[in-house]
Amino acid sequence: MVDVTMTVNGVSKSGSVEGRTLLSGFLRDGLGLTGTHVGCDTSQCGACVVHVDGVAVKACTMFAVEADGASVDTIEGQADADGTLNTIQQAFQDHHGLQCGFCTPGMVMSAAALLKENPKPSEAEIRDYLEGNLCRCTGYHNIVKAIMAASGQDVAAIAAE
Structure with a gap:
């Protein structure tokens, strides 16, 4: 197991993952952020797009350990500060x-x-x-x-x- 820490939607988050854990899996299963959908696990559908350090990335093609220390933004973090839709x-x-x-x-x-x-x-x-x-x-x-x-x-x- 490998410890990872990243800033997710502006909040520091940590967890232990296997080296093969995809970022999409860590977000969904490790952090309970199920808005990042997994439709194919092969980078074909785009349902898992998140932003890593400001760049759009398909989370099913990136290991969670690769995002260690990064800033990750998911759909859950897109609403305005008052909770209304952006x-x-x-x-x-x-x-x-x-x-x-x-x-x-x-x-x-x-x-x-x-x-x-x-x-x-x-x-x-x-x-x-x-x-x-x-x-x-x-x-x-x-x-x-x-x-x-x-x-x-x-x-x-x-x-x-």
């Missing part, structure tokens, strides 16, 4: 950017990373950025619309599909 989360709700919700945490975390890099992305840029995130329910249209709305862009001209 801008991206609210846009997903307002524009029906979710259905079953399984991919939503990874989509929101990916959207946050995109908007940090590119505050006003085009529809094509959003679709390209989300290439590593799979959604089986929405068809992506409303997810793209939600991200554009979260960036402050007018989405009224985007036709419903």
